[in-house]
Amino acid sequence: MNGGLTELPGIGEKISSKLISHFGSEQKALEVLIKRDVASLAEVPGISEKYAISIIHEMISSEEGVSPDDFLKTNEAMNVYERLIGLIRSYSHTTYSRSKLSTYFPYPSRNSDSIRSIQSDIKKYIELAQKISRSKNDELDTCLKRVRNLKAPSNVTKSRDRVIVADNKKDFETLKNNDIDHYLDISHVDNFHELIDLARGYSQTLVLGNKFTANDLPEDVSIEFVDDAKDIWWLVPEVTIGFFAANKEPVESALEVIKLIRSRSGFELCTYLNDQAMAELSGELSMITPDGELVLGVDQELDRLKDILKRFNDVLKSVLKKANNDLSERMEKSTVTLKGSQLLGMFGEKGADSGLKNMLEKEVNKAYAEVIGESKETIKKELSLRSFEMQHVDLMFNDEVVYPIEINYRGVESFKNAINKQLVSRSLEMKRSSAKKLSKYEKTCKDVVKDMLEFDMYYAIGLFSVDYELRMPKLTKKAGINLQNARNIFIGGPSAKKVEPVNYSVGVKNPETKAEKVVILSGVNSGGKTTMLDLIAQVTILAHMGFPVPAESAEIGLVDELLYFSKSKGTLSAGAFETTIKDFSTVISKNSKVVLVDELESITEPGASARIIAGILETLHDNDNCMAVFVSHLAEQILKNTKYPIRIDGIEAKGLDANLNLIVDRTPRYNYLAKSTPELIVERLTKLSDGEKKEFYTRLLNKFKQNN
Ligand SMILES: Nc1ncnc2c1ncn2[C@@H]1O[C@H](COP(=O)(O)OP(=O)(O)OP(=O)(O)O)[C@@H](O)[C@H]1O
Numbered sequence: 001m002n003g004g005l006t007e008l009p010g011i012g013e014k015i016s017s018k019l020i021s022h023f024g025s026e027q028k029a030l031e032v033l034i035k036r037d038v039a040s041l042a043e044v045p046g047i048s049e050k051y052a053i054s055i056i057h058e059m060i061s062s063e064e065g066v067s068p069d070d071f072l073k074t075n076e077a078m079n080v081y082e083r084l085i086g087l088i089r090s091y092s093h094t095t096y097s098r099s100k101l102s103t104y105f106p107y108p109s110r111n112s113d114s115i116r117s118i119q120s121d122i123k124k125y126i127e128l129a130q131k132i133s134r135s136k137n138d139e140l141d142t143c144l145k146r147v148r149n150l151k152a153p154s155n156v157t158k159s160r161d162r163v164i165v166a167d168n169k170k171d172f173e174t175l176k177n178n179d180i181d182h183y184l185d186i187s188h189v190d191n192f193h194e195l196i197d198l199a200r201g202y203s204q205t206l207v208l209g210n211k212f213t214a215n216d217l218p219e220d221v222s223i224e225f226v227d228d229a230k231d232i233w234w235l236v237p238e239v240t241i242g243f244f245a246a247n248k249e250p251v252e253s254a255l256e257v258i259k260l261i262r263s264r265s266g267f268e269l270c271t272y273l274n275d276q277a278m279a280e281l282s283g284e285l286s287m288i289t290p291d292g293e294l295v296l297g298v299d300q301e302l303d304r305l306k307d308i309l310k311r312f313n314d315v316l317k318s319v320l321k322k323a324n325n326d327l328s329e330r331m332e333k334s335t336v337t338l339k340g341s342q343l344l345g346m347f348g349e350k351g352a353d354s355g356l357k358n359m360l361e362k363e364v365n366k367a368y369a370e371v372i373g374e375s376k377e378t379i380k381k382e383l384s385l386r387s388f389e390m391q392h393v394d395l396m397f398n399d400e401v402v403y404p405i406e407i408n409y410r411g412v413e414s415f416k417n418a419i420n421k422q423l424v425s426r427s428l429e430m431k432r433s434s435a436k437k438l439s440k441y442e443k444t445c446k447d448v449v450k451d452m453l454e455f456d457m458y459y460a461i462g463l464f465s466v467d468y469e470l471r472m473p474k475l476t477k478k479a480g481i482n483l484q485n486a487r488n489i490f491i492g493g494p495s496a497k498k499v500e501p502v503n504y505s506v507g508v509k510n511p512e513t514k515a516e517k518v519v520i521l522s523g524v525n526s527g528g529k530t531t532m533l534d535l536i537a538q539v540t541i542l543a544h545m546g547f548p549v550p551a552e553s554a555e556i557g558l559v560d561e562l563l564y565f566s567k568s569k570g571t572l573s574a575g576a577f578e579t580t581i582k583d584f585s586t587v588i589s590k591n592s593k594v595v596l597v598d599e600l601e602s603i604t605e606p607g608a609s610a611r612i613i614a615g616i617l618e619t620l621h622d623n624d625n626c627m628a629v630f631v632s633h634l635a636e637q638i639l640k641n642t643k644y645p646i647r648i649d650g651i652e653a654k655g656l657d658a659n660l661n662l663i664v665d666r667t668p669r670y671n672y673l674a675k676s677t678p679e680l681i682v683e684r685l686t687k688l689s690d691g692e693k694k695e696f697y698t699r700l701l702n703k704f705k706q707n708n
Pocket residue numbers: 491498499500501502523524525526527528529530531532666
């Protein structure tokens with residue numbers, strides 16, 4: 001696919017601009033389409049899942065020249081396909097898989113290569129699903145459910161502590177184009193004073209370029225110069241970490257799935273990621289929080305600095321309270337003993353006040369200094385401060401005695417700033433180290449998630465296949481089927497032991513038949529004729545999708561079309577009858593086909609129906625590569641209207657049980673016209689009655705026998 005979006009089928013200007021604005025670029029939108037990622041497409045506002053599926057179908061149609069209705073020629077055929085896909089989709093754990101499964105549909109025989117290639121893709125997943133033991137609420141299911149397409153971080157918290165300044169326009173533009181301003185302030189400065197003014201507003205300033213490196217820096221700013229090109233993880237590690245933080249859950253879950261699958265089955269999954277790399281990536285991911293911060297415990301120094309800022313106000317408050325109490329307690333307890341000379345000194349030349357005041361001041365100062373000293377020690381201990389950090393603590397307390405003790409808030413501010421500066425620089429250092437390790441896994445993570453989503457799709461097919469005991473059919477070139485121990489998927493649910501397995505063969509030679517390809521299936525009411533048609537439709541559709549089928553063994557001839565006509569409800573009006581006959585005209589095409597028709601007779605009166613059915617059967621018989629099963633109660637009348645060797649098979653009731661329920665053998669008997677239910681009921685009434693009644697029932701029963 002070389003062209004742009006609008007060159008794709010079904011994508012006009014309007015949809016194209018919607019896709020570009022949603023995915024961020026035309027290239028990204030194209031990637032979604034190439035991946036056939038219906039789920040992502042359906043997230044675009046205004047595009048429903050159904051519409052997304054049809055867009056992908058159109059793409060497949062232009063690439064491979066096929067679309068679902070090439071094969072599924074009637075509503076009923078489409079209906080069976082949709083029910084099957086619905087069932088398979090229910091085994092998905094992810095929206096991606098659920099939606100993408102709808103891009104699989106049956107291919108006509110000319111695409112037999114695609115069918116066979118899908119078969120071989122699927123086989124190993126069926127084996128895997130068979131091998132893997134799963135319990136209810138399995139960890140594997142839980143993890144798979146958490147894998148989803150990776151997203152750009154949405155609610156990034158912009159750091160107000162750091163700024164990146166470019167000393168030239170080019171670098172500034174590069175920063176802007178990389179959306180660095182989502183994470184940090186960015187700026188462009190022309191002169192040194194401007195830079196210093198700006199730097200004073202931040203804990204850390206990074207300057208791109210060497211225009212100002214020769215200038216002397218004032219002490220109150222922290223500036224780092226970078227004069228050569230640096231990777232994004234170094235400049236703004238938040239960008240790299242942000243991506244992993246936003247996608248922590250899907251990536252960690254994908255890794256967990258790989259681990260579980262590898263340990264339970266040895267299945268080769270994401271072979272480009274070995275156990276060691278996986279452990280390193282898991283380890284690095286476990287060190288970041290979903291908001292892009294480093295978790296506690298990664299670095300003791302970082303934790304210490306964070307803890308100081310978190311607990312400082314409370315510690316200071318309690319220290320101050322204690323200091324005031326201590327000071328007042330000490331003063332309460334203190335007694336001043338004056339010597340006589342001191343007492344007399346009060347009356348000396350220097351005056352009374354100064355001597356006593358000096359002495360008292362000395363006493364109070366001593367107590368104050370002790371209390372403040374203890375307070376500082378407590379702060380140091382409580383917050384694990386380093387000695388050099390104590391210079392700021394010293395500034396928080398006045399040297400002059402004031403009671404109650406007062407805090408110097410400028411000292412507090414300078415303490416907090418100093419700690420914050422250390423925190424910013426330490427955190428940057430640690431984030432760079434984490435971002436460096438993570439950045440080398442960015443592509444791997446994208447691949448792992450993409451592959452796990454794809455895995456979920458194949459795995460869903462595998463699980464479906466195991467639950468319904470499906471097997472890969474043998475594909476042949478001529479229309480026809482041969483089913484052994486086949487079970488209709490729509491009755492009884494997964495592994496339904498209630499469903500009686502059936503054998504049936506049309507168009508394929510076996511000891512009992514001559515490979516007749518056009519047959520009438522007769523049988524008792526509720527014998528299972530419709531169920532048989534549904535089963536043939538299921539098997540035909542699944543086989544043409546390259547999927548396994550519900551039969552212990554199956555041989556299926558690839559054809560171009562499936563035409564399935566379900567039973568019409570009652571006699572049709574003249575108009576509806578005309579439409580139905582027109583619908584049937586599709587059988588005349590020379591394409592190879594499977595045609596399934598359920599009780600067409602109810603569209604009009606029996607005589608006319610038998611003639612019409614006979615005509616249709618003859619047309620189908622004339623097509624060399626066509627197989628047809630017509631369910632009908634009018635087998636005899638139909639045969640009277642044609643000379644063609646149409647085979648009649650029958651689903652036979654072996655009898656009635658005590659409650660008048662049919663005992664049915666669900667496998668059709670070849671070349672056998674099955675008795676109808678009314679006959680069986682009359683037979684039973686005959687057996688159970690006597691006298692005049694028995695005579696009456698016998699007369700009715702004989703009427704059936706005469707017709708035979
Ligand atoms: N192989 C089977 N195993 C178990 N149940 C079956 C099987 N085949 C059919 N049934 C059940 O028998 C019932 C009747 O089946 P179905 O409708 O296919 O009969 P029918 O011959 O088409 O009847 P009618 O002539 O009235 O249309 C359904 O409930 C179906 O689920």
